[in-house]
Amino acid sequence: MHVKVRPAGAPPDEWQMRDASDADLVEAAQRDPAAFIGLYDRYFPVIYGYVRLRTVDEATCEDVTSQVFTTALARIHTLRAGGNIRSWLLTVAHNAIHDLYRRREGSHGWEETVTVLADPSPSPEEQTLAKERAMELRAVLMTLGPDQQHLLALRYGAGLSFGEIAHLVGKNPIAIRVNVHRILTGLRRRYRS
Amino acid sequence: MNGRGTTKTIERELREIAQGDMPADLFRAALRRQLLQQAEKMAPRPERRVERSAREAIRPVRPGAGLRVRGGRVWNGLSPRWSVALTAAILLVVLASTGYATEPIINQLFGRSPDTGQPLGIALDLSQTAGGYTMTLHRAYADRQYIILGYTVTSADGHPVNGVQPVADAGVVNDPTLAALPRLTDEHGQAMPALGGSGYSSVQSNAQLTTYSAATIPGNVSRITLHLEANAMEVPRNHTIAVVQGKWAFTFTVPVAPSRIAEPRQTVVDRNGWAVTLERVAITPTMVGAMLRGAGTEAHVELIAGDKHYILPAPGGYEGDAETGRAMKACFAESRQCSDLWKGVAATYGASADVQDGRAGGATGWMESLQNQRGQWTLIVTAAKQPGKLAQPQGGPWIFHFAMP
Numbered sequence: 359m360h361v362k363v364r365p366a367g368a369p370p371d372e373w374q375m376r377d378a379s380d381a382d383l384v385e386a387a388q389r390d391p392a393a394f395i396g397l398y399d400r401y402f403p404v405i406y407g408y409v410r411l412r413t414v415d416e417a418t419c420e421d422v423t424s425q426v427f428t429t430a431l432a433r434i435h436t437l438r439a440g441g442n443i444r445s446w447l448l449t450v451a452h453n454a455i456h457d458l459y460r461r462r463e464g465s466h467g468w469e470e471t472v473t474v475l476a477d478p479s480p481s482p483e484e485q486t487l488a489k490e491r492a493m494e495l496r497a498v499l500m501t502l503g504p505d506q507q508h509l510l511a512l513r514y515g516a517g518l519s520f521g522e523i524a525h526l527v528g529k530n531p532i533a534i535r536v537n538v539h540r541i542l543t544g545l546r547r548r549y550r551s
Numbered sequence: 552m553n554g555r556g557t558t559k560t561i562e563r564e565l566r567e568i569a570q571g572d573m574p575a576d577l578f579r580a581a582l583r584r585q586l587l588q589q590a591e592k593m594a595p596r597p598e599r600r601v602e603r604s605a606r607e608a609i610r611p612v613r614p615g616a617g618l619r620v621r622g623g624r625v626w627n628g629l630s631p632r633w634s635v636a637l638t639a640a641i642l643l644v645v646l647a648s649t650g651y652a653t654e655p656i657i658n659q660l661f662g663r664s665p666d667t668g669q670p671l672g673i674a675l676d677l678s679q680t681a682g683g684y685t686m687t688l689h690r691a692y693a694d695r696q697y698i699i700l701g702y703t704v705t706s707a708d709g710h711p712v713n714g715v716q717p718v719a720d721a722g723v724v725n726d727p728t729l730a731a732l733p734r735l736t737d738e739h740g741q742a743m744p745a746l747g748g749s750g751y752s753s754v755q756s757n758a759q760l761t762t763y764s765a766a767t768i769p770g771n772v773s774r775i776t777l778h779l780e781a782n783a784m785e786v787p788r789n790h791t792i793a794v795v796q797g798k799w800a801f802t803f804t805v806p807v808a809p810s811r812i813a814e815p816r817q818t819v820v821d822r823n824g825w826a827v828t829l830e831r832v833a834i835t836p837t838m839v840g841a842m843l844r845g846a847g848t849e850a851h852v853e854l855i856a857g858d859k860h861y862i863l864p865a866p867g868g869y870e871g872d873a874e875t876g877r878a879m880k881a882c883f884a885e886s887r888q889c890s891d892l893w894k895g896v897a898a899t900y901g902a903s904a905d906v907q908d909g910r911a912g913g914a915t916g917w918m919e920s921l922q923n924q925r926g927q928w929t930l931i932v933t934a935a936k937q938p939g940k941l942a943q944p945q946g947g948p949w950i951f952h953f954a955m956p
Contacts, residue, residue, distance in 0.1 A: 407569035
């Protein structure tokens, strides 16, 4: 697959990179940083979904997602030939969240969760039942350990299969499936209570 | 059940949360604009004309020879990115010219190894039946790094079953760690830590393997007697995990394949004063690994052995290459995955199957053992990460020359 390289002065919108392979997009972005936008368009849903399940509010989610992509853009030239861009982006996201919690002196979101749940003036959107349930589930999610959050976020946020998660974290797919099932069971107990 | 909090409901709601809504679309567009602005400020990297031959570009680098800094990090006259690209191209040429076929380890265990033309390890064919399931331990392999066991599970009437996972006992069915895998002990009762496993093979559809660390095996041992025991099986049924209790226990003796170890203990300091030490390089029939200290856990490592040049995946599978199946490992002393022998080489190999989705996952194995490669080797750390820091790998290069016995 050949990736069209941007002619001098041509706006990025003229690029046709939707059919390009990941490797071609990475190579193009390493030559011309503006081509990184093709990777952004392709992987925003994956990274945003992952981060959304690992953060308790929209502001934090957007901050972390921004950090992931700006860091990735700045460091795209360090990605090795043949490297898996999705795994790399998810690793950057995982590190960004780890850094966030570390900077917050070990908080894993629970304190924030309490604050959010106790907010006396929820926004109009949050007044709907669905929003409340989503918010509550997200809060319960934050009570899980970082590794458990990581697994659920990879599965339901980034949309990875058990096999892909196993490859990413270097474990047995069957063990991953069992882990996810167990985490969901625990989550269900907490959620119902 | 009131519809709130069923597993299915939670799965659906998690997906809905992840997908976001209208504000996410606005945010997505805003971030896109921000990235474009950031990209515009970054000058496009001009393509450099490479006039050196590929062979010349990857020749072992003598200390100080051709190594210079010119407007950024340059390795032997080529930027690291070019050197990596060339390396990848050369690797393909090497593979094509040697006709080497990558074979997942599970297929080598149940089929044959490309190195020897024979199945890996020894045949055992020991069976135990309990709770309606028969576990057959077909083969075993051991070296100083790994103990690998190949087995199948069938129903009591002999029909192959997939996705059934033997575990240590019913109490660890929901244990998220690898400690849940069947327990393997030596004749002194010393437990071998489980490292992982897989459950898909193109040679035998219901084949499974489990891998254990051999770090506790003494160096002078040529055979080892082991005891494998599972006291429960996890059986997937309708998106839940059923537990079948029983006892599947096997005692067997397996030869320990020899390994070669070089301990250069060399420390190289880069131009910024950053010191990295190459402690050890080891070769077994299943892997080539290097143990580094001071390089963090995400260093970029290349190895030149004879006329071959490889890029080593980082530990933990994050850099695992499913297509080429390279299982050569760089192990970093800072890594929590380090075991006693290596301070940890957590290999990701064998094939995998996503039981729920019904698809075969990535198949990985080792590209070649390098077991017969000796002489002067060069290991290059092209970028490293400060231990405990969250920055991307940087610095270097650190170049180590050593003799592989």
